[in-house]
Amino acid sequence: MFRFFENLVDPYCDYPHNDRPPTRLWPFMLEYARPFKKVFWATGIMSVIVAAVEVGLISYMGRVVDLLNGSPSDFWQDHGLELVLMALFILFLRPIVQLFDVLLLNNTILPNFGTLIRWRSHKHVLRQSVGWFENDFAGRIANRIMQTPPAAGEVVFQVFDAITFALAYFIGAALLLWSADPRLLVPMLIWFALYGALISWTVKRVGPASKAASDARSTVTGRVVDSYSNVHSVKMFAHHDRELEYAKHAIENTRTTFQTEMRIYTIMDGVLVALNGLLIVGVVGWGIGLWMQGTASVGVVAAATALTLRLNAMTGWIMWALTSFFRQLGVVAEGMETIAQPIELVDATDAKPLTLPKGEIKFEGLSHHYGRAAGGLDNLSLTIKPGEKIGLIGRSGAGKTTLVKLLLRFYDAENGRIMIDGQDISKVTQDSLRYHIGMVQQDSSLLHRSIRDNLLYGRPDATEADIVAAAQKAHAHDFILDLEDPQGRRGYDAHVGERGVKLSGGQRQRVTLARVILKDAPILLLDEATSALDSEVEAAIQDTLYGMMEGKTVIAIAHRLSTIAQMDRILVMDKGKIVEEGPHEALLSEKGLYAQFWARQSGGFLNVEAAE
Secondary structure: OHHHHHOOOOOOOOOOOOOOOOOOHHHHHHHHHHHHHHHHHHHHHHHHHHHHHHHHHHHHHHHHHHHOOOOHHHHHHHHHHHHHHHHHHHHHHHHHHHHHHHHHHHHHHHHHHHHHHHHHHHHHHHOOOHHHHHOOOHHHHHHHHHHHHHHHHHHHHHHHHHHHHHHHHHHHHHHHHHHHOHHHHHHHHHHHHHHHHHHHHHHHHHHHHHHHHHHHHHHHHHHHHHHHHOHHHHHHOOOHHHHHHHHHHHHHHHHHHHHHHHHHHHHHHHHHHHHHHHHHHHHHHHHHHHHHOOOOOHHHHHHHHHHHHHHHHHHHHHHHHHHHHHHHHHHHHHHHHHHOOOOOOOOOOOOEOOOOOOOOEEEEEEEEOOOOOOOOEEEEEEEEOOOOEEEEEEOOOOOHHHHHHHHOOOOOOOEEEEEEOOEEHHHEOHHHHHHOEEEEOOOOOOOOOEHHHHHHOOOOOOOHHHHHHHHHHOOOHHHHHOOEOOOOOEHHHOEOOHHHOOOOHHHHHHHHHHHHHHHOOOEEEEEOOOOOOOHHHHHHHHHHHHHHHOOOEEEEEOOEHHHOOOOOEEEEEEOOEEEEEEOHHHHHHHOOHHHHHHHHOEOOEOOOOOOO
């Protein structure tokens, strides 16, 4: 039974991808709710039926009171069958109806609706560009991905568990009082108008207050995660107190916004108690008055009393349900600031996979300033022949990394284009482009998974022998065999910690080198690929690096000029332009900027400050 209801909706079902999700709240919710359309209708109908049964039971209790005014000796003979049937209904049919309603809510909607939103949101966010991630805290993004789905699930739950039920219950109560005596409806209608006004007052204030509190919580998460992610810097600079103060401002703002939200609930509770007193006194008092006049039976008074007491108990729950509903809508609205952002860097509608028969790269009139007036690249044109090895040097900010990021299409160039074997990279699929490019970055961060998982990122279908061979070529195999994590996993099964923090810089660099060796892509990008290695290890794998380059088109960025001196051609960049190019010896003989760098380097490193 549970499995049937749990599998009524598949949260991972196929759906049309929308690069520009709705930015308004209800269209956003409705887009995710489409797979649940039939389930929502069934749940709504069941909520109405459950409410009708509850009101019907109260009405029948009034009838029982009236029946008890008759002769006790004839009571069972006259009404026994009716009471037995009602008892059977209460004992068997009513629980089945209630169970069906609860199964739809608890087992079909709640687990699957939140899962669907989290899955699709994560899928959408992962498709965002690198630049998009660079403009936000990873902690805040993750927090919104985690808190929005349960908030959306709570919204749907309250719609059917409280709002639909409450509306049906109020309508049923009004019909019951009307059928008993229309005059009993007057105090309830007065109360209902005042209750509606209180709801309106509360809702108008809870939504903004809830969103402010949710924003504040996300800020705290972002700041705390930022501190934890950079704990080495925090400890190294002894800024424990500074980080506490940085977090305290956000934590205090969270407390203040939460206090504002709670004040609204306190006022709501106080007014609600007074209104419920008015309801009880008005309906029950009027019912007693009608009985005294002989126009209402004892059963009518009993039913009216039971109904008002039930409404008194329900109103607090309904008010909290409504405020929870709007509070969670505020959380969803805050999460939408991340989840509903459009994906700007997308494949062209007619994009085809990149084919790479040769490996020629052309940069034509390339300009990119990250939306600013300066920095980045400025009208750069360059042709790299198939299999050519290019060394790239220049001061910090000269545009080297920008060139590499544009080649990987982490950004779309503001002007110009990049061609690979005659194919504009903006017209091919991003996955196929990056499949043909292997890169070793200066920041050799790893996934918080096993060594094997990190290596398989290079080629998921690689065999164990392939993995070991790549690690041996990168001089990583020996230290990998000695690894053991706190859970007792050893060797290639050992986990490396967040961003690979359990490994030294040189070990991380060798694992990333092994990963690129395993990938064996025809285009190779090296961004300070040996910067974290000591001289002995670098010398040991130098042959491996040159072996990796064999038959590939290579772009290598380096400050250690000795690592690129043997390249076919060296490009010197300055202020977004190529100012010198040629082989090592030719550039030295020109006695230009490269010659200055070479003369002023210390220990093989480029002294960029002295060269300015």
